[in-house]
Amino acid sequence: MQWTTLTATAVGTVLGVMATLAADHVRRRHDRSERDHDTLRTALLEYLTALSRAKDAFSRSELAPERVGAGHIAISEHGVYAAQHQLELVAPPSLLDKARRATLSVLDFHDVVVSGRTPDSGEYIHAWRVAGQARAALIEETRVTLRRI
Template sequence: AKNITGRMQWSAIVATALGTVLGVVSTLVADRIRWRRDTAERDRDALRTVFMEYLTALTQARDAFSRAEPRPERVSKGHVVLGEHGVYAAQQQLELVAQRPVVERAGRATLSVLDFHDVVVAGHEPDSVEYVRSWRAAREARSVLIEEMKAALRRT
């Protein structure tokens, strides 16, 4: 009888210790999962902010280009105005945090807006083939970029 009681005491101690260990482990696992989720959400928010800053700067530059006066001497000088609108600064931020597909599409979007600038300052009217083609190319490059940004946000 004494031997059985001793075994029951040890089994109770082992069960209590095992329960404590499992409780601690499950708490640590839950904390780790919560930390990962919170970190992922912060990363996604930061990425979303950088994306929005870039898109806003690019759109402002494109809209400013659409109102530009024809000045052939300004062809190939759109990069100056892009800098004034903060496109390059926003693009550099993007390059620091975004994956390669987003960065590449952002580069294409920037170049398409530069091409649009050259068409406008070269004197092409808004109803000309060159103007419409360039405007559509800039809009398409932006749309492709936005889709890639959405995919990146889903992956984050």
């Protein structure tokens, strides 16, 4: 047998194996990226849902000055902290910062409501808007992050 034939066969085999390994690597990376994307999207959806439930519930809260500053208890009852902890496992720091700000803005809104501010008061309107702006900033950061993944 000629050495050139044997060498060409060996080189062809090595190149074929390398191409297969490279294709498998690219496919695994793509699959992992899709899983990461879906995991982050699910965690964000759960967090935003819990945050919205809490904000809506707080908007119907009654006057209770003794509950000012106790919003963290009320917000945990709506699963916000649990969803935020889940988000901390999968989200990048920039997104977590926006999520924390959104949580704090809803806590501030809670305090405004239970302190007796009515929906037509300036404090109520301001707290409502700040919470909405924090949520909008989180959603925008989410879009940017999901495009990068």
